[in-house]
Amino acid sequence: MSNHLFDAIRQSAPALNATFIERDDRRILTYGDLVAGSGRLANALAKLAVQPGDRVAAQVEKSAEAILLYLACLRAGAVFLPLNTAYTITELAYFIADAEPRLVVCDPARRDAIAAIAAGAAIETVDARGQGSLMALAEAQPESFDDAPRGPDDLAAILYTSGTTGRSKGAMLSHANLASNAHTLMRWWRFTADDVLLHALPIFHTHGLFVATNIVLLAGASMLFLPKFDPDAVFRLLPRATSMMGVPTFYVRLLQDERLTREAAAHMRVFISGSAPLLAETHRDWSARTGHALLERYGMTETNMNTSNPYEGDRVPGTVGFPLPDVALRIADPATGAILGPESIGVIEVKGPNVFKGYWRNPEKTKEEFRPDGFFITGDLGKIDRRGYVHIVGRGKDLIITGGYNVYPKEVESEIDALDGVVESAVIGVPHRDFGEGVTAVVVLKPGSALDGKAILAALETRLARFKLPKSVIVAPDLPRNAMGKVQKNLLRDTHRDLYA
């Protein structure tokens, strides 16, 4: 048996002196360094008694070495478990107790605190510069390593869901889940060895780790690796990139910068957006400013990527495009599971080689989220239009039921966002004595805007049915977002929970 994902990476690797990662300080990691470095690290994992199937948790800053650690885990047959760098020790205690890693890799500053909550695990360090006790151990190891045999269904990673709608669950992703999706996306988006990807995403999430990094690896391409999103660095490196992947907030921030011009983006091949809703307005503004239609795609931790707008053909603002070639996608009635036709809103369900193996040590939850015929219930609400484009109208848990009527927040948000003087909005359901839930809008205004709650309501009155109109409009300086730019509606619901009490 082979080692499924790493074999695919080996097979597509270009010449050993070709660049894989160029760091922010211009130091280069070649494909040769990738094989040697991941071999040394895999030997270090073996020294630390990491066996195939063991979990290796990593809460480390973004570095090329952190990517090598991911690759070393693949080669050793271990299950890579990246953790958001923002998690506190209390949060980490939950993940560590749940996943029972054999090894935890962390920043040197956290070593003692993590040792206190991870009894039984080995603890090693890697810092933001890619140095630490794990790297010192790896330096002393040979490059050559016999990759652990791994089949398509063996686990490559566990990624905890971001938990914006409840407690985080560990999504088990197999070698074939990751390899198949990266191959599909590479072809759909036409990545080749000539591509240079501007990488400004975090690497503890599916977007920066699997979508970006695995595609680059399978195409034999290279990436310009930024420690974090920073417009100055983006504009400095853009002339040398061919492609960029980002969350919508990246594109919104770049649009606020006068350096974003047609010339600055002229040589780029593609700008890809995902992980949170992209406003149709941002899509249009981006086209007008750069001449490039943003390419929006949709996916989630559990499923990898499900849909994408086309590379050639209409990239329709406000849609996430077509189901990817090997993904079956349907819309079902959330209550009965009946399959709905075009233009009907329901829950999005998907099936394909991209869909995860279930939640770690949680067979009940896994069973609840799959239909008997194997479709995964994403929890996202959406529709397929007559041209076959998928639209997302929000998370199922964000659906508002007021006086017995369903209100889709996105519909109300789109009307508010279209008003002159509004930056963005979030519409939530808040417990209400009479209606069950009261539609509530939290709105961010442009500086100097003359709008207020009353004026916004007045503008909506002629555009939305009465039951959809917000019971309150709250003006706020900004919306709470997580690291991937997703609006944290759970926090907004908490803040305003007594509004109608």
Ligand code: AMP
């Ligand atoms: P995560 O598991 O953290 O990647 O979050 C996945 C969720 O992000 C999905 O279930 C969607 O609710 C949302 N999401 C991802 N991509 C998009 C997109 N292009 N448009 C709207 N929502 C998206």
